[in-house]
Amino acid sequence: MPIIPIMVQKHKVWVYVDSGATFSMINAAEAVDLGIDWRNGRRQMVVVGDGSFIPVFIHNVPIEIDNTQITIPIGFSERLGVGFNLLGRTGVFNQFEVCFNDHTRKVTFQPIMSSPI
Numbered sequence: 001m002p003i004i005p006i007m008v009q010k011h012k013v014w015v016y017v018d019s020g021a022t023f024s025m026i027n028a029a030e031a032v033d034l035g036i037d038w039r040n041g042r043r044q045m046v047v048v049g050d051g052s053f054i055p056v057f058i059h060n061v062p063i064e065i066d067n068t069q070i071t072i073p074i075g076f077s078e079r080l081g082v083g084f085n086l087l088g089r090t091g092v093f094n095q096f097e098v099c100f101n102d103h104t105r106k107v108t109f110q111p112i113m114s115s116p117i
Helices: 028-034
Strands: 003-008 011-017 024-027 042-047 053-065 068-077 085-087 096-101 106-111
Touching: 011 024, 011 028, 024 028, 028 068, 042 068
Parallel strands: 011 085, 024 068
Antiparallel strands: 003 011, 003 053, 024 085, 042 053, 053 068, 096 106
16 A cells, blocks of 8 residues: 655654545644644535545645655544545645556655756
8 A cells, every 4th residue: 555654743644645635634633643733724625535525624734755845735634534644636746756656566756846947
C-alpha cells in the first residue's frame, strides 16, 4: 500500500497516498496531537468512499514531503472512518510528479521545477 510519512508541525504523520481523493484528510484526534485547533477551520461537507457526506474543517497547513516544503489544504474530521490519514491531490499532485510503481511496491515524489518565464 502506498503509505508514506510526511512532516506536519514537526511531527511525522503517516498518510495513504490516494490519487482518487481530492483533499488530504487527517483524523481530528491526530490534529489535537499536532496542536491544531481543527474546528477553527473552514467547514465543508465532503463525499467519502461510500457516498456519504462527512463534515471536515479545512486548514492550509505547511507540510514536508521528502525534504520539500509545501502548504496544502487539509481537512480534519472526527468522522473520517477509514482508519488512516489520506494524502489527496489538491496542492500536492500539482507540485510533484507522483509515480506508483507496483513492481517495486514504491511510490515516489519528484518535485516539479517551475519553468522560467
